[in-house]
Amino acid sequence: MTNEPLAAAESRSRMAKLSSVARQSPATLVLLLLVMVATAVTGGLSGGPSEDVLTAVGLDLDDVWVAWWTLLTSAFFAASWQGMIISLLAIGIGVGIAERIVGSWRAASMFVLGSVVSSAVLAVIVALGTANNDAWLAFLGGNYVVGAFGGGVAALGAATASLNNLWRHRIRTWLLALSVMFALYLGNAESLQLLAGAVFGILAGRLLGTGQRVHTGRLFTRPSLRETRFLLATIVGVFAIGPFLSQITAGFAVGPLSTVGLLTLQARPDTGELSQLCDFDDACMKLQSLLGVSSVGATVLSFIPLLLLVMCSEGLRRGRRLALWTALVINALVALVALFAFVEFLLAPDLEFADLDKRFVVIYILPAVAVPAAIAVLLFVHRRRFPVSSGILAAKNLLRVTVGVAVLVALLYVIMWFSEGNLGRLNVTDLLAQLTHILIPFPLPFVVQLPQGLVSVLIYGFGGALIWLVFGLIAFQNLRLYSADTQKTAAGDAKVRTLLQEGGGSLSWMALWANNAYWYSADGRNAVAYQVHNGVALSVAGPFGVQEGQSGAAGEFVAHCIEQGLIPCFYSATGQLGEALDSLNFDRLEVAEETLLNIEAMTFKGKEWQNVRTALNRADKLGIKDRWYAYSAMPPGIRAQLAEISEEWVSDKSLPEMGFTLGGLDELKDDQVLCCVAVDDDGLVHGVTSWLPVFTKGEISGWTLDFMRRRTDGFKGVMEFLIASAITHFKAQVPMISLSGSPLANADSLGTDGEPSAIEKVLVILGNALEPMYGFKSLAAFKSRFQPMHQTLYMYYQDPLALPAIGLAITAAYLPGLSARQSAGFLRQMTNKEPARD
Structure with missing residues (x-):
């Protein structure tokens, strides 16, 4: 009985949320229902639609113009339940987001128009490829295409025209990068339709208009430093995932880069290949499967380039020099490996140049060399945009530890190789080839003989993975380090005090406290005190110094943070600072109420x-x-x-x-x-x-x-x-x-007008966890006895995606140097479901 009211309340809450979604996204809901019903009726959820159904509604790439209506109808059907799920995702994400931005009619119209145009572009491309006997595009002919891929991304691409600069650049970058990756690595008709839809949507949104325009008259504006880094990071990340994508879709991937995975990922030999490498010795095959070339270590080694490049992608976003050079070297090595494989192919004694298909070389071999080489060149050209380093000591430590582990592994392998009797069956050239296999995480363009002996096989299978995982872990730690100068000197203290006496807010004197670093404006007349935690530059209130220059100093500080790969965040700043940050697309969140006393009248x-x-x-x-x-x-x-x-x-507190x-x-x-x-x-x-x-x-x-x-x-x-x-x-x-102000005292009131954001949830949890120990709410109530005026203090942030990092930075700033025991107690308090009481 006691559970019935609660269950009923939960049911009503779920129904209310569904009703709210239906009211806010009616076009998306209708399109989703149409696709599900149409797919179910035509047999797409069972054995697939019949040939007659596909002829009537599917896009026939051989002769689409005979049934021209299929340019549109193909968007509302799927040939399988997997295809239906992908179509539903395309509509739910693409049209769903677009509808929230530009409205139902515009989003639905762009879906329809995008479906027609992307289908037509696909048909034209395939027709041209077939006419020219293209090794790639001609392969796509003779297939029926159904799915909402082109329309979904076209709607989202068009809606980006109504977003601010930050989100417009990001969503367009993601759309184009992912579309290009699918087209080049998968290369099937649906991926080409996806790319056509993305390009058309972006162009249409800009040229035709899809709502309020907030950009300049140029089609593509020049990206800022931060967005340039974001673009390069996206390129590196996408083309790192591409080889893995081509490997798991090898059964149907036909794109120009579909063979890159064979050149960049260490492939585990199958049973037949392993038998030949082991001369059909059962003991050798079993040992290699458990510890050697077919072991878990070999699998981990095959994914090392992917893991390192994904890590570098995040480092590039932060402006890190280490990430730049690591990604550049890896892409250069990939290009060299592909080039060696290409040369080996051309020098094969049984190859007849007269029979060599030039189109095949241009489409499937040259891109494998050109793409990673182009990425390496692009990174080198933009190297000056990545000046942030973790310090010379961190770089030396990375080099020392990695080289030390590599030398130790190689030396141990050489010793055990000779000790376990490999010399005689193999020669020193084979030993050098095996060392190359251990030290370089890429497939080699020559055959490597396998070692024998338990320890030799173990090192051969796991040694390379160990070396590169050590490098990756230390590099990942270095990419998160930021050496802000918090050392206090007499001259620095005097300079800060001079600026504080020129002007500041009620909290500005806190700039002199420990753990703060200082940034000075170009003219030296203003400064910002800040702390760096978790990649976030968390300011202590706003700029201080000459009052006339404080607004400009705020913008300069933001530019400095972006250059250093930091996330700018002004904490406990007044509403006046918001006026200076409006043009930089900052949002704000209330974090405290400052109590002011007009003492003249008391x-x-x-x-x-x-x-x-x-x-x-x-x-x-x-x-x-x-x-x-x-x-x-x-x-x-x-x-x-x-x-x-x-x-x-202090002793009375657990923190x-x-x-x-x-x-x-x-x-x-x-x-x-x-x-x-x-x-x-x-x-x-x-x-x-x-x-x-x-x-x-x-x-x-x-x-x-x-x-x-x-x-x-x-x-x-x-x-x-x-x-x-x-x-x-x-x-x-x-x-x-x-x-x-009373920090976090008003945490429970955050987001009362709607669903709380991620940062609001963090502040509520932090405030409730600290309340029993610090009494912020009771402190705020105590201050109200003096009949104060109130001034709201805000947190200003520019990037909504950075809110989780900002929440962690605030926690680290308020609670520096927590011990392991204190951290565990604080986490227990934060996860306590019982609310804190005053």
Whole structure:
């Protein structure tokens, strides 16, 4: 009984979501239903449609113009359940996304138009290839083509015209790169139709218009540095996956690059080949299958180039020099291996040049050399766009460890090769060939004899995989490193202080704290303090310095981050910064509410001030006074008590003191930071607050509350007393003070207008996990007793795909140096299903 209401509520929730999807994407839903019904009715889900059905609705590549209506009808049918699933994916992704961007009618119209045009282009291409007896395209004739491939990608390609620069470049790059990869590696009719649809959709969206245009008048705008890196990373990644795709589709792949996998992936010999290599010795065959050339190690070695290039693709996106040179060398080696295989083919004694099909050479052999060579050249030409390195020490460590492992493996193999009696049956030339097999993860253009002996076979099968996995792991770690200079020097500190006194926000003084690095504008009049975590440059508030240059400095800092392969993110910045970032397509998310007090008008009169008056009266009765010091001017006894109170507070928590925008005892030691200490007549410290200065053009214009600690057995209301004392103390100096923001205190309210985003979920989890230990929500409630004004603080981010990385960076910034035990406890708290209570 108790489960029935819950089950009913879940059912209603699912129905509501389905209804919402149907309302938002009616065209997509109709097209999906049409394809499923049409495929089922024509037998596509059983044995496949009959010849008569295919003649009536399928695209006949031999003579499409006889049944011209099939240019469109072919898009709504599938010849098998696998083909139907692919068609549904093309519609669901292509038309579904397009419908959200440009509306139902435009998305559906572009699907229909894209289906017709891509089918016509396919028919024309195949007809031209057949007329010229093309070795590739003529093979495609005589087939019926059905599927929604061209229409789906055409709708998505057209919709990109209505996106901003970032997403327009990215989606077009993905569409074209994947379409070209399928066309070159698979080469079947559907892949060519996919490419035709993608090109047509992009052109049509720009020329015909598919909604609001947000771009310049040029057909293709010049990509930024970040998008150039993204484009090159996509090219490397796509052409790394291509050989693997051609291998798993070898039964029907006919594209120009369908043979590249044979040249770039180590192929495991079949039973017949292994028998010949082992001279039909059963013991040799069994040993090679378990540990040698047909073992798991050989399989891993065959995928090493793919894994390294995929890793390099991510490194290229980050602007990494190591990724550039690794990808360049691998592609150059692939080109050389393909060239050697081509030369060996041409030099074969039984080859008659008169019988050599020139078209076959041009279509299937030359591209295998030209494509990886072109990628290597392209990377070399753009090498200056990848200046980011992990440091000379990291590079030396990578080289030292990899070479050391390679030398050790090779030396051990040579020793065991001789010890296990391979000399005599084989010669030294065979040994060198086997070492080449171990050290180079590509198929060799010459026959390699197999070793004998347990250890020799083991090293032969697993040694190469070990070497390259070690290289890959260390390289992957290096690609994630970023050496931001956080060393504090007297000159650097003085420069930052000078800029802070020119102007900044209420949190800008936190720029002086530990773990921060500094970026300076070109004119040296502004700066940004930031931390690097997980590839994210997380700023401490906004730029500071000369006020007139802060907006420009924000844009310069973004450009600097992109150049360094970092993700720019401004954290706890005011709404004014958003105006400077609008042209850079930044989005924002509320992360805190800053509490501001207009102290000139405060008199502590009225019912709403009852708690504050009670605290002041009680402090007077107990003889507690407020004492104002710089930390260095404090009496030693008070400093000792502050350390005692702080240590007591920290020891009571399961996590260490937080950082980033929350100061600790070390941050009090700045001579320009004021401390207000509540001390009784016996010299006992009951509590302390610290106040950070806020400057405008060299003059203090405000103060910001930071450090707050109270003695566990101190008098109740000590914090109200300290803040009320600060209001009285600062009233004659400045018009306004800030009680700072309460980080993550409003996490539960994020995304209340709809489904929370990824970063909102991270902030909610982080806020709820830390609440029992740090009491952010109760702190926010406490500050509200002073009748403050509120100013929203935002997180500004440019790339929505980077939100998970930003969430991890925020966690690392607030909780630096977690121990393994503390991390485990924090993860348990984050995954606790019970919500945190105030």
